[in-house]
Amino acid sequence: MSYTKRFDGRQFEELRKMEAKVGVVPSAQGSAMFKIGNTVAIAAIRGPREVRPRFMQDPTQGLLRCHYNMMPFSGHGDRVRPGGGRRSKEISMIMEKALRPVINLSDFPNAMIEVHVELPQTDAGTRCAGITAAAIALAHAGYEMKDLVASVALGKVGNQIVADVNYDEEAYEGEGGSTDIPLAIVPSTGEVTLLQLDGEVTQEELKKIIELGTKVAGDIFKVQQQALKESFKETA
Amino acid sequence: MNREHLLKALAKGVRYDGRKLDEYRPIKVEKDVSHSAEGSARVTIGKTDVIVGVKMGCEKPYSDTPEEGNLMVNVELLPLSGDRHEPGPPTEEGIELSRVTDRGIRESKSIDVKNLCVEKGELVWNVMVDACTVNDDGGMFDAIGLGSMAALQNAKFPELEDGVVNYDKKSDKGIPIDRDPLPVTVYKVGPHLFVDPTIQEQQFADSRLTISVTRENTVVALQKGGPGPLTPQDVDTMVGIALKKAPELRKAL
Numbered sequence: 001m002s003y004t005k006r007f008d009g010r011q012f013e014e015l016r017k018m019e020a021k022v023g024v025v026p027s028a029q030g031s032a033m034f035k036i037g038n039t040v041a042i043a044a045i046r047g048p049r050e051v052r053p054r055f056m057q058d059p060t061q062g063l064l065r066c067h068y069n070m071m072p073f074s075g076h077g078d079r080v081r082p083g084g085g086r087r088s089k090e091i092s093m094i095m096e097k098a099l100r101p102v103i104n105l106s107d108f109p110n111a112m113i114e115v116h117v118e119l120p121q122t123d124a125g126t127r128c129a130g131i132t133a134a135a136i137a138l139a140h141a142g143y144e145m146k147d148l149v150a151s152v153a154l155g156k157v158g159n160q161i162v163a164d165v166n167y168d169e170e171a172y173e174g175e176g177g178s179t180d181i182p183l184a185i186v187p188s189t190g191e192v193t194l195l196q197l198d199g200e201v202t203q204e205e206l207k208k209i210i211e212l213g214t215k216v217a218g219d220i221f222k223v224q225q226q227a228l229k230e231s232f233k234e235t236a
Numbered sequence: 237m238n239r240e241h242l243l244k245a246l247a248k249g250v251r252y253d254g255r256k257l258d259e260y261r262p263i264k265v266e267k268d269v270s271h272s273a274e275g276s277a278r279v280t281i282g283k284t285d286v287i288v289g290v291k292m293g294c295e296k297p298y299s300d301t302p303e304e305g306n307l308m309v310n311v312e313l314l315p316l317s318g319d320r321h322e323p324g325p326p327t328e329e330g331i332e333l334s335r336v337t338d339r340g341i342r343e344s345k346s347i348d349v350k351n352l353c354v355e356k357g358e359l360v361w362n363v364m365v366d367a368c369t370v371n372d373d374g375g376m377f378d379a380i381g382l383g384s385m386a387a388l389q390n391a392k393f394p395e396l397e398d399g400v401v402n403y404d405k406k407s408d409k410g411i412p413i414d415r416d417p418l419p420v421t422v423y424k425v426g427p428h429l430f431v432d433p434t435i436q437e438q439q440f441a442d443s444r445l446t447i448s449v450t451r452e453n454t455v456v457a458l459q460k461g462g463p464g465p466l467t468p469q470d471v472d473t474m475v476g477i478a479l480k481k482a483p484e485l486r487k488a489l
Contacts, residue, residue, distance in 0.1 A: 025371045026283050027318055027435075038271050042370065044316045067315060067323050072366035073273035073289025077403045079364050082312055083325070116316035118368065120287050121270040 002175065003158030007168040008037075015152065015164045015216055020133075020227035022140045028116075030141025032227065034133035036152075037166055038123035043133035045141040048111035062108030066095040066115045068130055074119045076167055091127045098131045098151065098184040098194035104144040113143065124167045124180075125153040131184050131194065136224050140231060149193055150220035151184035154209045156201055161209055163216045181209055185217035239425065239440040246428040251437070253282075257430040258477055261375075263488045265382065267390040274406065275391025279383035279488075281432060283373035285317075288383035290365050290391040290411075294401050297353070297360040305352020305360035309338035311367045311380055318372035318435070336419070336459045337367065337380050340448040344417045344456035347388070351412045359399055363391070363411060374438040377446045378431075381419035382485055388413060389489070417456045418485045420478035421446040424464060429473060431481055445471065447478035451486070 006012065016037030025031035028044035035041075051057040068091040070080045095117065105113065115137070117130035128151035135149040155165035156179040157172045165180060172178040179199025186193060192210065201209065237252070249257060261282030270276040273289035280286075297304060311334040313321045321327075326334070341347070352361040365387060367380040388411055395405035423433050423441040433441060442464030448457035455475060460466060466474075 025285075025316060027371050027373060028316070040270075042316065046315070046319055049319075069314070071270075071287065071289060071368045072310070072312070072364070073270060073276065073291045075272060077401075078293060079291040079366070082310070082366070114315070116314070118314055118316050118370070120276075120289070120368070121272040123271075 003160045003172065006162065008166060012160060012162045013212060013216065015219060016166065018220065018223045020136060020223050022136060022227050022231035028141075030137045030139070032133045032136035032140055034129050034136065036125060036129050036164065038121060039125050039129045040119060040121050041126065041129040041133040042118045042120065043130065043137040044116045045113060045137050046116065047113040048108045049114070051110060051112045057110040059109050060106070062105030063112040064096050064100050064103065064105065064115065065112050066092045066099070066117065066134065068092045068095055068117045068127065070119045070122065070126065074122050076122065091130070094194055094196070095127065095131055095134065099134055099138065099149055101191070101193050102135070102145050102147045102149055102186055103138060104146070107144070124165055124170045125182070127151070128153045128182050128184065132220055132224065136227055139228055147186050147188045148221060148224050149184050150187055150217040150224060151182070151194060152213060152216055152220060154181040154183055154213050155179060156199060156205060156209070161205065161212060163212055181213070183210065183213040185214050187217060187221040190214055237436050242437060242440050243426045243428070246425065246430065251430070253434065257428065258481065260432040260481070260484065263382070263485065265386050265488045267386055273387075274394060275387045275389070277383050277386035277390055279379045279386065281375055281379045282434070283371055284375050284379050285371040286367055286369050286376070286379045286383050288365060288367040288380070288387040290363060290387045292391070292394060292401070293362045293364070294354065294359055294396060294399065295362055296358065302357040303353045304349040306362045307342050307347055307349060307352075307365075308362070309341055309365040309367070309384055310334050311337060312369065313372070314369050317369035321369070321372065332459070332461065333376060333380060336377060336446055336457070337384055340381055340417055340419050340457045341365075341384060341388070344415060344448060344450065346413055346415050346417060347411060348414060354396065361393070363388075372435060374433045374435040375421070377419050377421040378485065381448070382488065385416050385418060386489055415450055416486065416489065417448045417450045418482050419446050419448045419457070420481045420485065422474040422477050424466065424470065429470070429477060431477065445474045447475055449478050449482035453479050
């Protein structure tokens with residue numbers, strides 16, 4: 001049986017319903033909530049503050065540090081033990097790499113900007129939702145950026161390439177299995193700042209996947225822009 | 237803002253945001269805010285914002301309590317929620333919040349852990365309540381206590397199939413809750429007593445008393461905090477304030 005109809009009835013290239021809001025953490029320099037389907041990410045920006053340990057200070061530019069964390073009750077199934085493990089360490093690191101290329105921190109020598117991403121509920125695609133929320137929050141905080149970053153998890157479920165995989169698709173055990181490809185795109189240039197893959201694809205398929213990812217990243221970008229615009233309306 | 241400044245304002249009976257000394261900021265409780273959790277609630281008191289989620293698991297009971305399930309309450313002071321909260325292991329502040337909230341619910345026998353037994357000596361439910369701070373603008377004890385009770389009331393057992401939990405199926409059975417005590421924390425600075433501090437007011441307080449109050453107007457848990465001492469007269473007045481304010485908080489549940 002091949003995957004001919006998506007579990008939640010979406011078109012293959014269709015994203016889940018999105019929602020974004022700016023300013024959800026009033027005590028932070030910048031913050032944003034991004035929701036895609038049942039995955040919710042809250043991002044808050046704190047800093048600039050002194051880099052510790054001090055040997056990591058860079059006198060030529062500021063440092064971007066990300067912290068990814070799932071709230072203990074946000075997992076599918078068992079409680080996620082607080083404190084973080086190898087998974088959240090790695091995701092924090094790849095989030096930094098995904099966001100760093102669009103932000104100019106030359107005005108913050110020896111300092112760091114911290115991005116905190118928390119997930120109150122999840123249904124796959126958490127790192128991507130986190131990056132998308134963090135990009136909005138960084139812009140909301142007013143840092144100099146050349147663009148936002150829009151991120152989404154693509155998938156190959158069975159033999160079908162799909163956009164924005166959910167948990168059921170990620171867990172697909174039919175013929176062909178499930179391949180998960182988190183991707184982050186700089187909308188104005190099409191540059192890729194996050195690319196991971198778990199599963200199996202051909203070179204040709206990967207090309208199609210990145211093409212599709214770039215296309216749907218445009219839709220995410222619109223939601224990001226809209227949320228930022230609305231935040232300015234409120235203060236006006 | 238400094239302590240002297242705060243004292244002057246309180247002496248006139250006014251807070252920085254115009255509130256009276258025994259007045260809470262607007263309290264809002266929203267239930268069912270996380271589809272991943274078995275129960276959840278989001279509480280905002282002014283700009284203070286906290287999300288509480290309940291997870292349930294099924295395990296073998298401890299051998300000394302074969303008929304009792306387990307209830308655990310934990311607080312995560314997320315670095316997301318305030319500059320003071322840094323990533324890393326829980327701080328003293330976080331641990332105190334966790335333990336005070338935990339005692340307020342557990343020691344008051346709000347939940348009879350015998351009702352969490354599936355099969356004596358074999359299988360019991362673990363109910364794990366996690367409160368995660370989203371924005372810390374003071375008054376966390378009360379917000380977290382209220383949120384924990386709301387999340388527990390919102391929780392539904394997942395289906396149990398041959399001793400294995402199926403998290404995809406929630407039953408319509410809630411956790412039997414016998415009582416709903418809520419904490420009211422009264423702060424003291426100089427001679428003045430007040431409730432629900434903003435983060436600025438909180439940092440200048442000399443002491444505080446967290447008082448968990450039941451519907452029947454009894455006190456089921458206390459925690460005195462902060463460096464300053466309290467007189468027996470203070471304690472009496474503070475309990476009086478808590479008994480008066482608790483029904484207001486309960487209305488938001």
